[in-house]
Amino acid sequence: MLNPGDLNALVLTLQLAATTVVILLVLGTPLAWWLAHSRSRWRTLVEATVALPLVLPPTVLGFYLLLLLGPNGPVGGALVAMGGAPLAFTFAGLVVGSVVYSLPFVVQPLQNSFAAVGHGPLEAAATLGAGRRDRFFTVAVPLAARGFISAVTLGFAHTVGEFGVVLMIGGNIPGRTQVVSIAIYDHVEALDYGHAHVLSAMLLVLAFLLLCAVYWGNRRFRGVGA
């Protein structure tokens, strides 16, 4: 049913989604924390900026990323000048694109959860001798579990389905940048509907099982309000 290219694409997609989610958590968590606790005047602006990439159509966003990351673009040019390789048509490029595009889906749930946790438990942890990092990981994070679950599932699913950005900066290189969303798209465009159906169904089932597993696991947590 599936040709090796499709399988390749599936594996690549999972790699991309997983990498993206990890990076999003690493970047998004401190950002969300800052947004949840800051009283800075800049907060509103940063908050709005995070959500901004969403309003551009993904292909267009991808187009601008292409300009940005290309050898003549500011980022790509700098990379090349520093002896690096431009990011377009590489897995790393896909990751950058996916991260930019899925950032708000990770930051917003985390921010809301951190705000809901509030200062109370953190103050308690501090009086029990837990330092900043300690209480962040042992109190704030587990109490914000729901936010993390949302962040991970939305970030993951959105990256899997994400397509315009990846299409634009990926170059559709089998095994390197051809993710499953593009593969399905190709099948549809080529009027190869049967193939598209099979691949979509597989993706849906896989995603469904993953999501169920995550949500089911989540039931064990006692987060805020749980």
Place this chain on the structure above:
Amino acid sequence: MLNPGDLNALVLTLQLAATTVVILLVLGTPLAWWLAHSRSRWRTLVEATVALPLVLPPTVLGFYLLLLLGPNGPVGGALVAMGGAPLAFTFAGLVVGSVVYSLPFVVQPLQNSFAAVGHGPLEAAATLGAGRRDRFFTVAVPLAARGFISAVTLGFAHTVGEFGVVLMIGGNIPGRTQVVSIAIYDHVEALDYGHAHVLSAMLLVLAFLLLCAVYWGNRRFRGVGA
């Protein structure tokens, strides 16, 4: 700078996003409420199903919606049989597509916020004589304000930028289904970069102002943990 077609597209986009958000809130709020409070075995499955449309590339999702809503599809066919018009290539069709695609971005923040509010304040409201509906609107909703803000901003932004679904089931008909994301895409595809830049910049500025206004307004709320 902008031709009348672009302006048309902008207006249509705002209409679409506003309509979609309203419908998403109407559908998503009870769903999120149920997900936050239910102990049903089905909860996990429903939760996963809500997030599922995300994993399909939007164009592909649009393709399936087209099959579903078109005159030969089960939904479209039934509509036609009942004397209605099929939804494909109409504004109503765009709304249906956007709603399906943005649902998880509305449901998840609401669900998390409702869960964070918990039973305590609702019980208190009940003892003060507030009935189910009353306490929902006067206690649960304002306490979940952060969730609503996230739901509205993510839902709105995502609908504005959303593109694949709309392109597929809308048919890019100027004045009727050509939203601004497609217009920008068209400009890019036609290598009409200057035009694309102007339109993108306009969209970004508009969205940025809207988002800032919403987030800034949000500061006044004292939601859970705020």
Place this chain on the structure above:
Amino acid sequence: MSLALSVALERPGFRLTVDQTLPADGVTAVFGPSGCGKTTLLRCIAGLERPRGRIVLDGHVVHDDADGIWVPVEARRVGLVFQDARLFAHLSVAGNLRYAARRSGATAAERDELLELLGIGALLRRAPAELSGGERQRVAIARTLLARPRVLLLDEPLSAVDEGHRREILPWLERAVAELRLPTLLVTHNLDEVVRLAGHLLLMDGGRVTAGGRLTEMLARPDLPLARREDAGAVLEARGVGYDARHHMSELRCGSTPVWLAGEHVPEGRAVRVRIHASDVTLALESPGATSALNRFQGVVETVTAEPAEGRCLVAVATDGGRLLASLSSLSRERLGIEPGRRVWAMAKTVALV
């Protein structure tokens, strides 16, 4: 108005079984160790838990699972002051009060009276997060009263409130409850509050009611755990007979015994209750001379409950005004030869109106 309960609720490791009819009006204190089910009982009455059984409130069945009757919380008009206040975080203090008043039709005058009394007038524009613990409790009390409930359930409402405020709030609450004929359940660990407010007492332990009845009787029973408290004591019924304006003292009769009450004006003929701490009662075999102990009851020793391990005993003395409790050291008891049947003078320096 009456409250008939017959409920059973299971929780892991805990089982509440209460089968009790509470008096028509006035305050019933619920007393018992932490975790014995007091809060759970109030929640059942309010309709926040769904136990098996039947709850009849003022003749209306509000819950009967045999008949499938279930009146929802908001229709029961049961006012519950939660142990943890539960103010609405999104509303200011004023907003919280308005929330209740709007739904009950309480007037601005009622509100202002409560603000004054509870000393929260200056806090109206604060957010609940900006209140101290005691301020929060007082706002919660005001909010509940503004909902004009038909039944009042108070779950340790004054635990974080200082003595000063408590002394202002209690008499007012007493009056309010009496005027509105509000049947009230009061959970507290403070016996003073119980004695002050309650006509009835429910003792709970391990999810069951271990004893219940009129406060005066319950307090004078040396067999109940109450008698083992440091602040144990009896409450007697008395009646005003005169008032000495110069010394600001009322003369009462408790049976045939004249009792002097300082700092209060009890009108002639008015029935009141006075409290006499067991530790305040001194026993003597003969009428003593001039001391500042004004109140001298003649009576007969009924029982002596010795607690040798503690070197003390509790002596119940029957007087014609009611039963008094006196706490004695075993040494005094031996010296005076206190035994059941012995005639004694019981002297109480202080009696307090409750």
Place this chain on the structure above:
Amino acid sequence: MSLALSVALERPGFRLTVDQTLPADGVTAVFGPSGCGKTTLLRCIAGLERPRGRIVLDGHVVHDDADGIWVPVEARRVGLVFQDARLFAHLSVAGNLRYAARRSGATAAERDELLELLGIGALLRRAPAELSGGERQRVAIARTLLARPRVLLLDEPLSAVDEGHRREILPWLERAVAELRLPTLLVTHNLDEVVRLAGHLLLMDGGRVTAGGRLTEMLARPDLPLARREDAGAVLEARGVGYDARHHMSELRCGSTPVWLAGEHVPEGRAVRVRIHASDVTLALESPGATSALNRFQGVVETVTAEPAEGRCLVAVATDGGRLLASLSSLSRERLGIEPGRRVWAMAKTVALV
């Protein structure tokens, strides 16, 4: 270990200004009306607020904004039992305790002792949401003590705890605090707790310290608001001189006066403090006959603080064992002719160890 505070904190409508050095060890009770700033003061000491000023803990400056010194909360090793418990919702009771123990190195034996003492052993696997109010407070106390703090701040730790548990917890806490020489600040509205635990007392009102000093002195001052409480009374220093095993009574000397203490064994020579409620003290002009009032102090009336509106007065009597407070009705006072300088017998039926 000592605690020197000189802090000022502004809030809308509230201003905390405290300039006080607290004693080296033992318990200092903080007493004052709701909203007077008690919790805020503890938060400043713990490092949860950042006031202007300087805080010196055991010789270490933990906060001095002139020098820019700031030791963060977690490094201060200040144990704070919050008014609202603040258990971690994501951990079980056992998990909450483990959280503290892991970071302090407290042993399983310490934990088990606390579980036993606080009566929470059966709750280990519960989630905080499944605890009653009093259970929650007890778990919070255990958690804080397992963190092995160097300073203990208790914010109404027993307000939701019943008398039975309180009677078990207090003496233990007293001992623990004494053994570990833990300087402790205790916020409470319960004078019994203060008297039981505290050696020093800080009275606060409106964000300022209105009086502070040794408990015995503070309690015997008729000019302080404490004296106006129903449970006002003096605390005297005494010393064990004998023990009557049969009656389980200890004989003490308070100055030259023999004082009998029921239900306790005070070893010879041991210094203790006893509390005598003002309402328990009867005055007489001559030595009275046989009554159950065993303890008779001879002394001289120092002051009479009349509160004519209440028909009562507070009489301070200087004895050679210390100053006693007696609360009298104005009538008795007149009848006996109590005036400063008058020699009187003060009889206290009951004295209680504190």
Place this chain on the structure above:
Amino acid sequence: LAMIPGLAGAAEIHVAVASNFTHAMQDIASRYEKTSDNEVTLAFGSTGKHYAQIVNGAPFDAFFAADVKRPRKLESGGHIVKGSRFTYAQGRIVFWSKDTDAFDDGREALKGDGIRRLAIANPRLAPYGLAARQTLEALDQWQRLQPKVVMGENIAQTYHFVASGNAPVGFVALSQVIGPDGEVSGSHWVVPESLHEPIRQQAVVLKDGQAVRDFIDFVRGPEAGAIIERYGYRRPAAE
């Protein structure tokens, strides 16, 4: 056959057009609207999407595809007006770089070792991609260069790759790089049509009507033909 303005009454014609033909069609349509009261509404997009939309009832009167395959499929599916399928333009591909110094001789450059990355359109989806692949095969370079290939979903995307410099060279449509003066900037080699099958772009009429027929006639007429050529397409050989 020329319409007499005002007599036929104004009609609106909905036309789906392959993205690569955007500019040419916009030009043609505006010319047409000057000669007629009919109004032409253009919907641009990928031919695969248009196909799916048409099959599912999209309200288009005519469809200008990017290839032959999809119009043919529509014909066999009975979705078009019988006999209306015709080739309206024939595309040309160019081996192109934005950099004027990239190469002098495209053919040699393709055979050399200097190619780091080569952009083509997806041969499976876009006829321009197929032609590029056929060209490389004819030059016997496909096997060798395949690992260097990055694919755009369509020819526009391929152009973005090359124009932004992310891919130094690529096969794009002549129509994309030809200037108004007929000149091509940058290094370029217009691929001889002998190296690949003709890139025929076909159109079909989906809903018959006076106005559509009138518009199709205009497209097939000399004025439109000139426009088509100016945009870098070849006029179809007479069929």
